[in-house]
Amino acid sequence: MNLSERAISWLRAQERVPAITDQGRIIAAIQQAGAPVFEPVLQFQEEYGGLVLYAGRVPLAFGIVHLTTRTFWKPETVAVYFEEGIWYFECCNTQYPMEFCIDQNGHYLEDYDPIATSFDKYIEWMAMSDELYSAGWRAIDDWFATSPELAERFIREHSLRRIPEASDEYSGWWLGDEEGLKKKGSWWCYLRKAITC
Numbered sequence: 263m264n265l266s267e268r269a270i271s272w273l274r275a276q277e278r279v280p281a282i283t284d285q286g287r288i289i290a291a292i293q294q295a296g297a298p299v300f301e302p303v304l305q306f307q308e309e310y311g312g313l314v315l316y317a318g319r320v321p322l323a324f325g326i327v328h329l330t331t332r333t334f335w336k337p338e339t340v341a342v343y344f345e346e347g348i349w350y351f352e353c354c355n356t357q358y359p360m361e362f363c364i365d366q367n368g369h370y371l372e373d374y375d376p377i378a379t380s381f382d383k384y385i386e387w388m389a390m391s392d393e394l395y396s397a398g399w400r401a402i403d404d405w406f407a408t409s410p411e412l413a414e415r416f417i418r419e420h421s422l423r424r425i426p427e428a429s430d431e432y433s434g435w436w437l438g439d440e441e442g443l444k445k446k447g448s449w450w451c452y453l454r455k456a457i458t459c
Contacts, residue, residue, distance in 0.1 A: 265382060266427045272389035272448065273313075281312025282327050282338065291327040292351075295340040302368030303351055306381050315388070323355040323383075330355075337380040368434075375447035379430045387446070390428035390435050398456040399442065413450060416443060 269381035288307050311325030339351035354362035363371045370378045422436035436443045442453035
């Protein structure tokens with residue numbers, strides 16, 4: 263997937279730390295963990311290893327293998343598990359109390375909740391969030407769970423348009439002139455554009 267200009271610009275502004283991007287070292291760490299090697303997992307490490315985002319003030323250093331560690335992992339090791347026929351690779355070096363994974367197909371998950379079909383799509387989602395926040399859009403309620411039918415009804419009733427480059431089957435953005443809706447995994451949130459005087 264090619265990133266949009268919005269996502270490329272947002273990504274350039276994010277912090278990076280040194281990362282292991284040599285494919286031989288990545289493969290060796292995966293094999294040492296007893297897992298098969300998957301191309302989407304290699305691509306994730308090569309493209310996003312060392313990317314640092316934040317949950318509040320807690321750094322989230324993305325990648326499946328790291329030069330240093332903030333967790334119980336040893337440097338240059340991979341944490342992996344196999345469940346229901348799918349391999350999952352922990353993909354964030356952090357002390358934040360949450361689990362971040364990339365599965366063998368490149369899907370991105372947070373606490374076992376699928377967030378995006380790829381980390382590229384997650385980057386698009388984050389870039390859209392940043393752009394809308396900068397333009398005065400604000401959440402008007404806490405995150406909530408709802409049925410797809412109720413969400414679709416709200417989208418229709420408010421004539422919201424989907425933002426395709428920042429949306430997929432797991433997460434997305436729907437905007438109108440002054441109202442909107444965002445979805446991240448299983449959770450939804452109403453949005454409203456702030457009125458400026």
